[in-house]
Amino acid sequence: MTPFDLLTALETSAFTAEIKQSAWIYPAANTGHVLALMVFIAAVVIMDLRLLGFPAGSDPASVVHGARRAVIAALIVQVATGFMLFAPEATKLVGNPAFLAKLAFIGVGAANALTLGRLSTESFTQGGWIAPRLRAAALFSLVIWFTTAALGRLIAYA
């Protein structure tokens, strides 16, 4: 079984047939994907701006840890709804440049977030001073996630 056979199997499965035929599942998944994106981006922006030094009076550790929960919750909803949007067009989407670019950006964004998490833990234990490396990773994170969101919208036009 090749990976493409797997996608074909997904596309023709009973699970996918339900998504395709239902009048509400696909629109609900689509709307849920966008709403979860809003929560995700809001929390990412809060986290990254704090690492970039804004607002200056707040405690970086508590801001980052609070926002991280929202990021993870939103990400779970995004992966679940994203999979439902992917399934009916699986074999087409793997040839869509915007979709492939989006996956790549998600991979880079996730790797950056893991690095950022490790660096920020080190940084916070050293008295809350935010290292230039960490600031750079926060700025990079903003660029990555906004680009990922834009690429997601562009899948329909690529």
Add this chain to the structure above:
Amino acid sequence: MIRKFALAAAFVAGASVPLAAHHGWSSYDASKPQTLEGKIATSNYGNPHASITMEASGKVWTVILAPVSRMESRGASAEMVAVGKTISAYGYPKKDGEAEMRAERITAEGKTVELR
């Protein structure tokens, strides 16, 4: 601090400018509307949008319809676009010459449904 914030905002705005995109609508030629009439060969009543294929003017056309929820609410049932039914589709052909139409409306058995 505000300067940093502005810098970050500018960077983000720059990064989110769309890459060279071709819009879903713009790949169809709205200046050349046409009507296809024929028998439905295959029918896919599914999301993200329903579609049918039909033979008309010597070609096998793919006709893009609407999402299932809109099809249902406008009265275009699966039965209306079932295989074997005779249908008339008014819409725009693809600019690249491919036999694909984005249908504005369809008519079957005297009933017309607007899809946009």
